[in-house]
Amino acid sequence: MLNRTELLARRDAWLEQAPQFRLLCGSAVFTWTAVQIHCEVDDVLDIVAAFDLWVWDLSPDRMWQEPGTTASRQLTLVENGPNGQPYEVTFELDPEAFRRADAEVEISVAMMTGKPTPTFEDALRELADVAYSGNLVLGSQTDTSGALNERTWLQEITKINTLGQGTSYLTTTSIQRSSQP
Numbered sequence: 228m229l230n231r232t233e234l235l236a237r238r239d240a241w242l243e244q245a246p247q248f249r250l251l252c253g254s255a256v257f258t259w260t261a262v263q264i265h266c267e268v269d270d271v272l273d274i275v276a277a278f279d280l281w282v283w284d285l286s287p288d289r290m291w292q293e294p295g296t297t298a299s300r301q302l303t304l305v306e307n308g309p310n311g312q313p314y315e316v317t318f319e320l321d322p323e324a325f326r327r328a329d330a331e332v333e334i335s336v337a338m339m340t341g342k343p344t345p346t347f348e349d350a351l352r353e354l355a356d357v358a359y360s361g362n363l364v365l366g367s368q369t370d371t372s373g374a375l376n377e378r379t380w381l382q383e384i385t386k387i388n389t390l391g392q393g394t395s396y397l398t399t400t401s402i403q404r405s406s407q408p
Contacts, residue, residue, distance in 0.1 A: 229275060234268045242266070255335035263335065285367055285375055291316050293380075295324040296363055311369040311376070322359035325384060329354050358387040377403045 242249050252266035265271050290299040296318035305313040330350035337344040345353070361384035368377040379401040387393040 229272060231268055231272060234271060238266060238268060255338050257339045261335060261339065285312075285314055285369055285373075287314075291365070293318055293363060293365060295321055295328075297321045302367075305366075311371050312373070314367045314369075316365050318363045318365070320359070320361040320363055320382070320384060325359045325361075325386075326351065326354050326357065329357070329386075356389045360385050377401065 248264075249266070251264045253264065255261055255263050265274070285302065287302065287304040289302045291302050292299040297320070298318075300316045300318055302314045302316050305315050330347055330353075333350040333353065334344055334347065336342075361382065363383075364381040366377075366379040366381070367375055370376045379399065382396075382398045382400075384396045384398075385393055386396075
């Protein structure tokens, strides 16, 4: 799933068999949930790579960077226990990354509801006065052999609009590795 050449071949074959779907590339649809349709292979690779626990190199004091954060931070060994080693790192969220993500949401919602779809620049301009802040805490757990077997992202975002009204979001995402690659 992480082989770019194979993904390109599969995507092209699929779109050749169902050319009507090429028109949906880059759009959003709503079924039971909102779904963004990604046809660019690099977008897909980025999404899938986040779930591949076999590639992470964990070691104390290693510098780490996460998408949507302002800077690299140092991994810290929380404690060395009988079940492996838990690591943790706290990042400051990048306000512009979340403004851009909200602009994408505005565009997607307009597409799904049949409203006029703003350009990305117009959507950004509408959000220019919204203040974003927050943190991302990344926790990682290794097994006794040192292999990463779990990652947890705890993200807290606060948005304050031009009227001073705020909204806070707390999201937790956790993935665990099975015993086979």
